[in-house]
Amino acid sequence: MMSKKCKYAFKALTHLAKRYPDTHCQTAEIARVENIPRKFLELILLDLKKGGFVNSKQGAGGGYYLVKAPETILLGEIYRLFDGAIALLPCVSLKFYEKCKDCPDEVACGLHRVFLQIRDQTLKLMLQKTVSDIL
DSSP states (O other): OOOHHHHHHHHHHHHHHHTTTTOOBOHHHHHHHHTOOHHHHHHHHHHHHHTTSEEEEOSTTOEEEESSOGGGOBHHHHHHHHHOOSSSSGGGOSSSOOOOTTOSOTTTOHHHHHHHHHHHHHHHHHTTOBHHHHO
16 A cells, blocks of 8 residues: 555645646645645655655745656656555565565465566556656
8 A cells, every 4th residue: 555655745746747847836835735744745855856856946936846847757666765665575576575484486376476467567557657647
């Protein structure tokens, strides 16, 4: 299940995408319009900034803005930034792989086989869909 932090990141990115590329948005405005607790949003925006998705400008007319066009920000990238693995089992994860302690043979494991297919289809969709698709 997607965390609230990840969901709020998508909402913040969508808010910024509606104003891309011309306008900077202040944290208070995003928090109010998107119904996100302000302190929580500040942490999310800092993570998005560290991830290279947004930047900020200080002073009058300042605020946060998208660094990348909305149609280039993949949902899978944002999901991984906040929630880690897309796979439901660690033994099928691409970036966070862990061998199952209770499984002697992944090749013969039915769970592994089926959840690998689920991961592949989920990943395919998440790497095809962008923030602009949410709009």
